[in-house]
Amino acid sequence: AVHERVDAAVEERDDWARRRRKGIPTDERLLVVACMDERIPVEAALGLELGDAQVYRNAGGKVTDDVIRSAALTTNFFETEEIIVVNHTDCGMMSAPDDAVVEGLEAQAGGSLDDVELDPSLPELDIGDASIAEWVRMTDDIDEACAAQVAYLEDHELIPDDVTVTGYVYEVESGELRRPGERVAAQVNERVEE
Amino acid sequence: AVHERVDAAVEERDDWARRRRKGIPTDERLLVVACMDERIPVEAALGLELGDAQVYRNAGGKVTDDVIRSAALTTNFFETEEIIVVNHTDCGMMSAPDDAVVEGLEAQAGGSLDDVELDPSLPELDIGDASIAEWVRMTDDIDEACAAQVAYLEDHELIPDDVTVTGYVYEVESGELRRPGERVAAQVNERVEE
Amino acid sequence: AVHERVDAAVEERDDWARRRRKGIPTDERLLVVACMDERIPVEAALGLELGDAQVYRNAGGKVTDDVIRSAALTTNFFETEEIIVVNHTDCGMMSAPDDAVVEGLEAQAGGSLDDVELDPSLPELDIGDASIAEWVRMTDDIDEACAAQVAYLEDHELIPDDVTVTGYVYEVESGELRRPGERVAAQVNERVEE
Amino acid sequence: AVHERVDAAVEERDDWARRRRKGIPTDERLLVVACMDERIPVEAALGLELGDAQVYRNAGGKVTDDVIRSAALTTNFFETEEIIVVNHTDCGMMSAPDDAVVEGLEAQAGGSLDDVELDPSLPELDIGDASIAEWVRMTDDIDEACAAQVAYLEDHELIPDDVTVTGYVYEVESGELRRPGERVAAQVNERVEE
Amino acid sequence: AVHERVDAAVEERDDWARRRRKGIPTDERLLVVACMDERIPVEAALGLELGDAQVYRNAGGKVTDDVIRSAALTTNFFETEEIIVVNHTDCGMMSAPDDAVVEGLEAQAGGSLDDVELDPSLPELDIGDASIAEWVRMTDDIDEACAAQVAYLEDHELIPDDVTVTGYVYEVESGELRRPGERVAAQVNERVEE
Amino acid sequence: AVHERVDAAVEERDDWARRRRKGIPTDERLLVVACMDERIPVEAALGLELGDAQVYRNAGGKVTDDVIRSAALTTNFFETEEIIVVNHTDCGMMSAPDDAVVEGLEAQAGGSLDDVELDPSLPELDIGDASIAEWVRMTDDIDEACAAQVAYLEDHELIPDDVTVTGYVYEVESGELRRPGERVAAQVNERVEE
Amino acid sequence: AVHERVDAAVEERDDWARRRRKGIPTDERLLVVACMDERIPVEAALGLELGDAQVYRNAGGKVTDDVIRSAALTTNFFETEEIIVVNHTDCGMMSAPDDAVVEGLEAQAGGSLDDVELDPSLPELDIGDASIAEWVRMTDDIDEACAAQVAYLEDHELIPDDVTVTGYVYEVESGELRRPGERVAAQVNERVEE
Amino acid sequence: AVHERVDAAVEERDDWARRRRKGIPTDERLLVVACMDERIPVEAALGLELGDAQVYRNAGGKVTDDVIRSAALTTNFFETEEIIVVNHTDCGMMSAPDDAVVEGLEAQAGGSLDDVELDPSLPELDIGDASIAEWVRMTDDIDEACAAQVAYLEDHELIPDDVTVTGYVYEVESGELRRPGERVAAQVNERVEE
Structure with a gap:
């Protein structure tokens, strides 16, 4: 059927x-x-x-x-x-190159990247002593x-x-x-x- | 031509x-x-x-x-x-549910998730006081x-x-x-x- | 052949x-x-x-x-x-809603629907005490x-x-x-x- | 965009x-x-x-x-x-032919078609004096x-x-x-x- | 090969x-x-x-x-x-109709069809007493x-x-x-x- | 429409x-x-x-x-x-060659082709003195x-x-x-x- | 896999x-x-x-x-x-014809074909006594x-x-x-x- | 037309x-x-x-x-x-490598390549002092x-x-x-x- x-x-x-x-x-x-x-x-x-x-x-x-x-x-x-x-x-x-990338991101953030929240829905996430260049990969x-x-x-x-x-x-x-x-x-x- | x-x-x-x-x-x-x-x-x-x-x-x-x-x-x-x-x-x-996920991951890790490296190529990455459940999202x-x-x-x-x-x-x-x-x-x- | x-x-x-x-x-x-x-x-x-x-x-x-x-x-x-x-x-x-449908049909028929022939090739067909709304379904x-x-x-x-x-x-x-x-x-x- | x-x-x-x-x-x-x-x-x-x-x-x-x-x-x-x-x-x-159809339906209904409900969701529907053959069309x-x-x-x-x-x-x-x-x-x- | x-x-x-x-x-x-x-x-x-x-x-x-x-x-x-x-x-x-066809062909031939050669590559071909209408079929x-x-x-x-x-x-x-x-x-x- | x-x-x-x-x-x-x-x-x-x-x-x-x-x-x-x-x-x-064709047809007809009806629906059709070979073309x-x-x-x-x-x-x-x-x-x- | x-x-x-x-x-x-x-x-x-x-x-x-x-x-x-x-x-x-081809090539070369290098990457290649027409084939x-x-x-x-x-x-x-x-x-x- | x-x-x-x-x-x-x-x-x-x-x-x-x-x-x-x-x-x-190619061709020819006719339809064609390796390119x-x-x-x-x-x-x-x-x-x- x-x-x-x-x-x-x-x-x-x-x-x-x-x-x-x-x-x-x-x-x-x-x-x-x-x-x-x-x-x-x-x-x-x-x-x-x-x-x-x-x-x-x-x-x-x-x-x-x-x-x-x-x-x-x-x-x-x-x-x-x-x-x-x-x-x-x-x-x-x-x-x-690493430097160019970091500089470009700093320009966007309008200053140091240290205070930028890397994960907006998990603000506790932190990369400690690692550099932003390492994070960018x-x-x-x-x-x-x-x-x-x-x-x-x-x-x-x-x-x-x-x-x-x-x-x-x-x-x-x-x-x-x-x-x-x-x-x-x-x-x-x-x-x-x- | x-x-x-x-x-x-x-x-x-x-x-x-x-x-x-x-x-x-x-x-x-x-x-x-x-x-x-x-x-x-x-x-x-x-x-x-x-x-x-x-x-x-x-x-x-x-x-x-x-x-x-x-x-x-x-x-x-x-x-x-x-x-x-x-x-x-x-x-x-x-x-x-959150609990089931955390339990499953702990079972895989063979214990607490506190010591698990969350990012193998950036071991400095840390979620501080946030819970693993928050990280899992x-x-x-x-x-x-x-x-x-x-x-x-x-x-x-x-x-x-x-x-x-x-x-x-x-x-x-x-x-x-x-x-x-x-x-x-x-x-x-x-x-x-x- | x-x-x-x-x-x-x-x-x-x-x-x-x-x-x-x-x-x-x-x-x-x-x-x-x-x-x-x-x-x-x-x-x-x-x-x-x-x-x-x-x-x-x-x-x-x-x-x-x-x-x-x-x-x-x-x-x-x-x-x-x-x-x-x-x-x-x-x-x-x-x-x-039922009411809106009945009203619309009455407007088309130019008055009550009681006298409308429901089946033009079988005029004997009748719905008795049932309402037109029931007939419309x-x-x-x-x-x-x-x-x-x-x-x-x-x-x-x-x-x-x-x-x-x-x-x-x-x-x-x-x-x-x-x-x-x-x-x-x-x-x-x-x-x-x- | x-x-x-x-x-x-x-x-x-x-x-x-x-x-x-x-x-x-x-x-x-x-x-x-x-x-x-x-x-x-x-x-x-x-x-x-x-x-x-x-x-x-x-x-x-x-x-x-x-x-x-x-x-x-x-x-x-x-x-x-x-x-x-x-x-x-x-x-x-x-x-x-009409007769053959009416006979076939009566056989299925197990008797006269007079008492058969023509419309199961509108039992009030009735064909009055019209014959079943007229209804069959x-x-x-x-x-x-x-x-x-x-x-x-x-x-x-x-x-x-x-x-x-x-x-x-x-x-x-x-x-x-x-x-x-x-x-x-x-x-x-x-x-x-x- | x-x-x-x-x-x-x-x-x-x-x-x-x-x-x-x-x-x-x-x-x-x-x-x-x-x-x-x-x-x-x-x-x-x-x-x-x-x-x-x-x-x-x-x-x-x-x-x-x-x-x-x-x-x-x-x-x-x-x-x-x-x-x-x-x-x-x-x-x-x-x-x-037969008549219309015969008349049309006569008009084209400019007169009687009796003398028209029916087969240009086999002029000996002849339909004897049969009518042209029969030949047209x-x-x-x-x-x-x-x-x-x-x-x-x-x-x-x-x-x-x-x-x-x-x-x-x-x-x-x-x-x-x-x-x-x-x-x-x-x-x-x-x-x-x- | x-x-x-x-x-x-x-x-x-x-x-x-x-x-x-x-x-x-x-x-x-x-x-x-x-x-x-x-x-x-x-x-x-x-x-x-x-x-x-x-x-x-x-x-x-x-x-x-x-x-x-x-x-x-x-x-x-x-x-x-x-x-x-x-x-x-x-x-x-x-x-x-012509001869082979004429011989083949004669074999089929079981004898001379002179008496064969060339056109079954117009028996009057005749090729006069022309030879069957001419008719075959x-x-x-x-x-x-x-x-x-x-x-x-x-x-x-x-x-x-x-x-x-x-x-x-x-x-x-x-x-x-x-x-x-x-x-x-x-x-x-x-x-x-x- | x-x-x-x-x-x-x-x-x-x-x-x-x-x-x-x-x-x-x-x-x-x-x-x-x-x-x-x-x-x-x-x-x-x-x-x-x-x-x-x-x-x-x-x-x-x-x-x-x-x-x-x-x-x-x-x-x-x-x-x-x-x-x-x-x-x-x-x-x-x-x-x-052979003559036309040889003449055409001579016109392009601006004179006799005897001194034309037949193979630019192997200048030693030579057709001896054979004629250019034979080479053209x-x-x-x-x-x-x-x-x-x-x-x-x-x-x-x-x-x-x-x-x-x-x-x-x-x-x-x-x-x-x-x-x-x-x-x-x-x-x-x-x-x-x- | x-x-x-x-x-x-x-x-x-x-x-x-x-x-x-x-x-x-x-x-x-x-x-x-x-x-x-x-x-x-x-x-x-x-x-x-x-x-x-x-x-x-x-x-x-x-x-x-x-x-x-x-x-x-x-x-x-x-x-x-x-x-x-x-x-x-x-x-x-x-x-x-050049040597391997020349050796392979000599093996096929059953000896030196000096006497091999390079162009069977133009036997006069000759590469003079050039080596077979140069001809192979x-x-x-x-x-x-x-x-x-x-x-x-x-x-x-x-x-x-x-x-x-x-x-x-x-x-x-x-x-x-x-x-x-x-x-x-x-x-x-x-x-x-x-």
Whole structure:
């Protein structure tokens, strides 16, 4: 009977709409941590469909306390078993020196950054003796940075040990992913050595 | 001549691949702050193409210090002039009580959370007297939460005053956006009052 | 030989064109009773193709004597074995109070509605002591109304007992069907209680 | 700014979802009255899109008190200005004699039809001295029937005089509409007379 | 090796281009005899692809000496085993009386038709005592005409006995084929008799 | 109003279905005379749509008395103003010698062809002293044959003088049309002479 | 896990980008030698996809020392096992006499061609007593030329004996390939001889 | 009339099929000189359609005497006005040292290469004192090689001075073209220097 088919569709919609309340995990049990850059087609690059994975994105795709919070929640409560980090070439975090960034922020704040509230909904949050430049997290080398974020996540106490962590660099110049350190574009322009 | 057409294409690719170094902003000068939930088609919901906007996503689409860092960088250095916040119904941040979350994290950490490093690449970061529950940022009402995130961003010192901030709630049950508080689904089931 | 293929197609067309005379039932042996609202894609919502089902539609998707007539004919003479009722949110039958409707009709009739012929091709039809408001059948709550229509059909003498009757509410705000009373949109905006 | 575009889309959805409450008419200000037969692609045959027209459908596409109720509501309260009646060839209302239909219904009711409640939600409804066969409304000639339904609607008190009413016969054997009485298929098989 | 694939394609082209010289029959071993009317999609109506069938077409789809010549050649020399005749409604051969046609031709010839050469490349061809009207072959009833053409072909000495001959009438008003005499459109407009 | 749009469609269908009775000519006022070969996509080769042209086809695309009959009817009564003849390479009319064809037909007829009725519906038709081979019309050279058919049609008394006649050879080996005598394939294989 | 799928894609890209360094042959182990004419869709004509074959193209598709160099490299070092030669009709190498070509080149060089450096990056290259006309390699007959190029490649010392060599002529007038000498277009215009 | 349209199509085909004999140049008056590598989609990379350009391809995309011959013919006789050179990364000409290549060829020839005929259809061709390694033309740096080929063509006596010559490197790792020396992939991985 037709109503059986319709009932199944109604049920499927309910599963989608109340997925979190019903305790249904993402389809791939995956969290992606990526840069917020506008040129990164995160889902297409990793072959993901809607529903497959949660996607954390911030400036630089760096592991911050917010990444730890988000990753801890999904791995401990939503059955997520895998994390993939995606950094990328020509990242904005490489496009200026530390000094220039700090000066620019001070200009905006109209003075020293010491008194600026870093987290407006958690004013108690403080970076102690660390410098604002450390908090901003500019990057020197994108492949090294990618490997470092993987290590931070693998080692953290709030993330279960059996969570797999992998990192890739997305090349905006080619639209392709590479493993950190494997810069194929640099290897194909000159004569092979004997 | 054909080479003029090819040269234009070569130049266009260079603009894309070195956009940040060349100081080219996103096409819509827009930053989106959204939840990392796997059911939110951020780009489709807002009508965005690759290149249009940077997309920050974390657990809950909440304004954290990482959001402030990312938003401060793009509004001060990359010519971003607009921020859109996207929260959503059936958010995982509403699917458990505070106590249950704290207990779960303690179980993972194997004890008290006091000694856990919240930010592995910035160990100086500290939340002082705030509770871990505050840091986790569970949500009571999604429409109120959305409005609050907009206010945090509008008021912050590191974000220029002329940046526009708007918030929407994405309904996973309908695949539609609403303005915070405008729950149309609640208004269409009963008799209109005289 | 080709003519065998052509003959089969000629026969198939004859079956379609003289289906009722030949006693061929609908493909799904289904009658749908739905509201006549312009926003209800009845066939698409139920996954029906041309030929699958007869579709009764009136103002409100209410069970009237015309519904009984139509349903009695198809279940007794055309082998229909299933009825699905589809009501919907924001129905026009909920958009005004009884008094306003009666007044509007009286204005059109230019006086009392007592002498108006309710059925121009069956002038004997009469509603006795019932009020015009009852005949108009405005609705207070769409989910309750849907359940009531299902009950009317299940219990009627002219409809065979083994006919299955099911009801759904189509949400114009989401483009989705729900079972009466299962308002998922109302359940996903606030914190889950412990 | 992008939020202006999104706001417009949010508003458009609200107009769709609360169309009736907001007093927005159908896009073509049209009511279609058609047979419930499964072979009639009403929207395609008339070139209508979702939102264009309300569609009343019953057994035979006959003007009953339910049609009058539905048409009176939409022409008086929803700004509908046009009615199109669609009857069709091989209608089930032509596939049996009156006696056979009455006998079949009596068999189902287990006796005389005199005590059967014709309208379960309006038990006061009564057809007085009219016979059940009249209530069932079988059809002798589809073109004449179509013209008659148009006349019933044009003349009814509850339907404003300036509402346009037009009728067509849908040919299931050709998938085409004709005007009542214009049976082109009957005119093209023999020699033209001098 | 690639050249084997290319060689096969070269061979296939040769089979197509020299099909008749190589003695390869049509793919369906079929000859269609149809009217030359511009509204008859012969191939689509019979479900034929290029290469499937030879298609003879003349004014009226009538069996003339040219049809016999063409059919005799293909059934005796090209392995054709089936003939399908396609006549159609609203044929031009029914659109005028005999007298009008003869008069029109005489007007064109500028006098009597007796001396007109009927076949410019075979001047010896003569119709003896037959009238020009007989040669023109106007039609009184398209279904009878279709059946007659089938009989002419079935009975002819130059066409092998085991050739199958079938006839259809193509309805320009419905875009459908019917078997001669089976006018479904005439049977679906009125009440079924008891 | 919607019924105006529907009325226009109803009218358009009537024009199509009763085109000949209403005296509406083909859209291009064109008659094509082509071979019945299964490899000739007549409409595609000439860029014709359904409704554009009448298409006469027989064995060889030769001008017979049936062609004259058909062409006289359409040019004198249906406003046709142009005739295009399409012959083709590898025609079956070139694939055997005269003797072989006559012998084959005699074998089928079981004796001399003298007593065979050439036209079953016009038994008076006679070819006098002409031989059966002349009636069969085998072809020696396709380009010359094409030019000859054009001349026959241009010169015939029953075809108005202002009718344009053009001929083409369709190459089955290339899928292209050529003008008679312009065999481009023969001209591109060797060195251009000085 | 998703990263396994991504790793496979990363590896596949590396295989493509460093195919030659990794010693991966073309997908079909094929070298095509063809004319550089703008009308030859080499890949489409042979059914080749990107990656399938190396394609050598020069004026005329003639076997020069550069062809030998290129073919020797790919057959000895890149595992190529098959060579296909594609010449074509209306080749520019047939469109002028030897004298005209030599005169034209002398005009460009501003005098005798004796002192012109034939190879700017290998000035030692010399054609000895051969004439410039021989170096230019004009063509008399395209089918003979094609067969000759096949022979040159089959017999050359630097090309392994087990390499298969095949030749085709591409007909620009038909868009089809033929084997050298098999000019089907020349065989289908006249009567088959007994 | 339809035959005018058909005549135009016949003429257009003749222009295509006899383009060279009629002295019609390529659509873009362009010669491309590219490597024969199977991974280079020459037409797609340059945005070329069939008919736009002649495409010379050899091992390495190097300027040899065959390139000079081909380029001299097209620029002096076929109105070509532009040359584009396309080299590419991971070229086979960079995948082995000179010694390895010479040894491999000697192994194939079964001894010294001194007596090998370099050009089988022009046995007089000789490279004098140049080494076989020079004739093979291996490459050290692809960007430098590309610039050199452009210079060779710009300076050659047999190529008119007003011919434009441009060079690009196609990156097989990104599917993009670059100008020689502009290796964007090498510039986007590290911190911008102050």
